[in-house]
Amino acid sequence: MEMKLSRGPWMRRQFTTFFSPFLTIHPSSFSSIPSTSIHSPPLTHSLSPHSFSNARSLSISAPATLQSSLSPTPSEGKEDSGIPMKGSKVLLKGMRYHELEKWVQSHGYRPAQALMLWKRLYGNNIWAQYNEELEGLNKDFKGMLAERAEFKALDLKDMLTASDGTKKILFTLEDGLVIETVIIPCRRGRTTVCVSSQVGCAMNCQFCYTGRMGLKRNLSAAEIVEQAVFARRLLSHEVGTITNVVFMGMGEPLHNIENVIKAADILVDEHGLHFSPRKVTISTSGLVPQMKRFLKESNCALAVSLNATTDEVRNWVMPINRKYNLGLLLNTLREELCLKHNYKVLFEYVMLAGVNDSIEDAKRLIDLVQGIPCKINLISFNPHCGSQFRPTSEEKMIQFRNILAEAGCVVFLRPSRGDDQMAACGQLGKPGEIQAPLLKVPAKFQTALEGASV
Template sequence: MSVTDAVAVKSSFSPVPATAEQNTKPSLIGLSREEMGDALRQKGVPDRQVKMRVSQIWNWVYVRGVSDFDHMSNVAKDMRDMLKTHFTIARPEIVEEQVSNDGTRKWLLRFPPRGAGRPVEVETVYIPEEGRGTLCISSQVGCSLTCSFCHTGTQRLVRNLTAEEILSQLLLARDRLGDFPDRDVPVGAMVPAEGRKVSNIVMMGMGEPLYNFEAVKQALLIASDGDGLSLSKRRITLSTSGVVPEIIRTGEEIGVMLAISLHAVRDDLRDILVPINKKYPLKELIDACRKYPGLSNARRITFEYVMLKDVNDSLEDAKGLIQLLKGVPAKINLIPFNPWPGTNYQCSEWSQIARFADFINSAGYASPIRTPRGRDILAACGQLKSESERMRKTERLAFEAMMIANHGADD
């Protein structure tokens, strides 16, 4: 298993990374239409033009994917000059881009300083599958939850990402995958929504999305805006470790699909695996799930359950899972544990995962076993960690050697 640097397909609108000068300018990415209009008014755009200008910029940024104001061909030159002087729509810097043996792509992205802070780095992962492509987006730099089986949890929380930084991960991925229309598509032409490489997004990257609720909300509402990126809310999934007070708000104010990082069916064990359980124990969490707006058999909650050898993988655990979720429209994703340097956990035996899945299936719950993706580039579930906290070269080589030794067991 080797790690290979990617040479990705690019849109004919080559993405423009931010320059040092642009880093000092406010970005128009991530603003609501109202906020964008206010920003234009403050720079002298007449009220009578604001709605039209916002519509033009929105289309260029979110439908056509431009990252340079000069590409906005139906915007007057003096307006483009004003926009260049005062704002930016540039992309974050790509520090590293990797492609797994299975086609999974991982980008390490660097965002400029905010205020007196320093530049920060996050990881974003693209998983191609038959008939769909899923982008795993980060909401924070690091994480405060310290889940014991998760590599991201070993990196301290640095700060929340802004709505701009959350959306920029999606825009950059579409740039790199050639997922925006070519430059020769006429202005105003309808751009087909089908056949896109990024068809689904999941807030399952670095961080706890519900500890950054407002920025995540704004980013996802823009991502699902029908006049822009136009992703169906049924193709957007937000995953939480169990921030109970924000779960109902997520359904009411964002309206996307919900996933719960469960991983245990007893409070004593979940307190260890997912320490937020000490604050919001299982009864409170499941009660909030039962009340999730729009919950139905057609809009089930996904419960994520990482399979840890001799920890949570017994048939008694499977029985407890069925009892815990009784009456909740649910799908249970069984996730083979993805190893990372320094962990003391091991992945359950495949035969035991299969027995666990069969038991859940026999009780009437869908329980797919998630195929590990991107393990060789540390892009799999629970493996993300930004470059500022990256393992030393010797650790990376030792990890790759371990993955090569274990590769036969994974197939």
């Protein structure tokens, strides 16, 4: 189905309020937006810029870099020094090590005390959440922490276990919003935690359940880091060492780039959680300016959600492509990866039956990635309530993979994990009563999508 948008004052107010930090809007542009049958109370921050892509004459000018419009987050304030706060207390997991060391010294304690605290927060199999768990620290120092510091940024709400052993953890934030984190065990001794970077998502990718939510807010660095800390604290004894982190949960990580880069720095610090940078993967739908910044500032791995081989299809299933198209995205990767030694990008390709899974798509994909050091993950589409798409058959996925492999591509089939608990790729979140709109299906794909909604 296609959801149309109102040209009334509420829609203008929502659009102007949410996007004013990075968009210039011409009022006359609203004169040609189609009418709608939606009559609901306003919900702030529930729609993405790409939700308006069906408007015929919407005139928008945007700066080169898409800025996050939601900082600081509701649960984290800032001291004048930039130190993250929760209420009147410093939020410990929101600081890099050098920031923590400086804060500890500012209260008259030695740097060695900061290192001991850091190791109890992130290392030594302690993962402290309470002052009582800081065994071995100076008594006066512990007293100061009890008075001035906050350990926790999240509260555990629920944990669901899928039939394949995948676990979905629901966390409640200080403002009452809920995020989801997934732990994926692997028999080969590798266990992955999939963390969220936002509550909801503004990108409105048509195959993603999280995108139906719209964007509620960014997560702070502490809220991101603590998902991995919780995973180790709760489940290491059950699933073994958690070795990998993927920023593939709720949200577009590079839309929250400041907090994501900071969280990644904390995750890879050798004195704490000590994840290998190559085993911390940041995913993006293709925000080109932020992607360039990330590749310059971080040694962590990059995954790019491609999901189409033509601009026509990608404009529809991933509206961000209307701003940063395939040519710009892939040429940027060619240029930037020339500057990074022994670095490969991971392309994620969700296969949608009758939409992007033809032999012609496979051949175009081979041409698109030429000259880019890369690996390709072929991902089965995971259905969800109201979805327009159907998953590609296993036989066709294997055929698609074989075409890529025969051309010399490094390609993998990624099976669904946790789909019986809505924990699989593209299934996270809980859309509200008002959802980001489904975009008009191009005519030539309407037959492929008939009867797909569940």
